[in-house]
Amino acid sequence: MKMTDTTIIGAGQSGLSMSHALSQRSIDHLVLDRGEIGNSWRTQRWDSLRMLTPNWANGLAGAPYSGSDPDGYMTASEFVLQLEAYASRNTSQVLRRSAVHKVTHTNGGFLVESESGSISSRTVVIATGATACSSIPGAANYLPSSVFQITPDRYRRPSDLPPGGVLVVGASASGVQLARELRLAGHDVILAAGSHVRLPRRYRGMDIEHWLEVTGTLDQTSHDIFEQNRARKLVSAQLMGGTENVDLNALQSLGISVVGRLADIRDGNALFSGGLANLAASADLKMHRFLDLVDGWIAENDVEMPQPDRPGETSLPIVPTLSLPLDNGPIRTVVWATGFVPDFSFLDLPVFNRRGRLIHDGGVCQLPGLYVLGLPFLRRRRSSQISGAAHDAAELAQHIETHLRTRTAA
């Protein structure tokens, strides 16, 4: 049996950042991945996907972006190449095709049972990500079988879909991008939008990521936030890598129809909430609150910037569509862009709450020696971004070192 101080499960940006941080502290460790490095970036992303953040924001721990296009948005496969290169420089020990079946607690730490055999490990870092499984609403059970259904992690390109209308359910980053791509490919598209986060791609001459960065918004910690649980559930902003806006106004100008949240499917009809106008008004208010913060920052720092170019109010049909026949109707495909959930089913450990969610405080689990990385708002707003991995890994590595030293002393 292999023995090590720390086993990192997952070789994506989080796991590799943690490996880097542990190497800096000379902590013996192994990195396991069920597939290849950056596996979900390779196998669970559509062809045209570009990173939501500009290249300059996608540096890894100890390796800021050094390419020739800092303001561009690399594709998912370019990001995989970046991860590969990073791993070859920083991590010697990646056990590929080593899916972890089970993690149990032992006297001295943990037993990690994997495709590559068992590992006795004093600490474990779960870095399998927040998007392991698509989360599909129960209404999907009532979708007529004649309608093709797909989730963003399986979708690759418009030709995957049968001809005809598409209902995209969910208006976070994935939903709005897929709605746009499918509309541009010639499909009639209806987008069902629930609670959503609206941001313009650019504001006052800069990418929105720049403003999130300089105003300190990305560095808000989970302790700064009153509603921590709500922040952790916040959906991704309506953005895509590139210069285009993908808010509800932009999508409607492409000919996409916008309806309310899919409330249910009943008797072959999709039923949509009549409450979209309020959610759109809320999203507009929150967007303006952030842009107010940006204007304030610009005034306070006395920097020369173009005048405010605020996006207009979200406009919606006066008479919303509340239902749509799915049985032999115009809709031939439903895309469930209804979010993702992590998969921690391999943890045979008492670390979940009654709803089955992993309990942690800033990535430190209830069982000493167990850590998690790469979840939304793990330690700060930045945690869900590529650049968050470096920060979170560095801080948790320190925690791990202290833990190992304390246990050794005892």
Next chain:
Amino acid sequence: MTQQTSNHVDNGVDLPAILEARTALEATPEAAQFTWRASCEWIEGVHSRSTIEGFYGLGEEQSRSQTFTLDADHPPQFAATDDGATPVEIVLCGLASCLAAGIATVAQNRGIQLHSVKAYVEGDMDLSGILGIDADVRNGFDSIRVSFKIEADASPDEIAALVAQSQKRSAVFDIITNPSAVHVTVE
């Protein structure tokens, strides 16, 4: 966004008690399961009287300090006795009251002093539905408008945010905007 509760703000909402209850119910989800009830007895014609007494919640039957009754009837234009509001008007009242309660609570939580909150609520209905004239017309409202006039120590944006948040957390707004399963049985 931090929670701000100024000591000078008093909308008559016992915020500490609400936040305490919230914390308690987060820890014991069973206690958060409530069942609301009303009974209704037909009187004559289209006049009926509903009675509201206890409810179930916090893990047990709850009683209240008094029994409420609510008469529903229809106006003379419906050849009725006009001994109460119509059921659909009662629904509109439920929506407006729920939003008003939400506005007061959210305002208290955000440290905003309210001076007056008035809601004007309208629902449009094509009677061809309930009268069975046109099968394509729905029975219920095809559109509902709620207009608020709010005086408060807050900016227009803060007031807009109050109204938005009250809709987000309103039971009746949800009941009206989203479908619910309704089971009707006969004993």
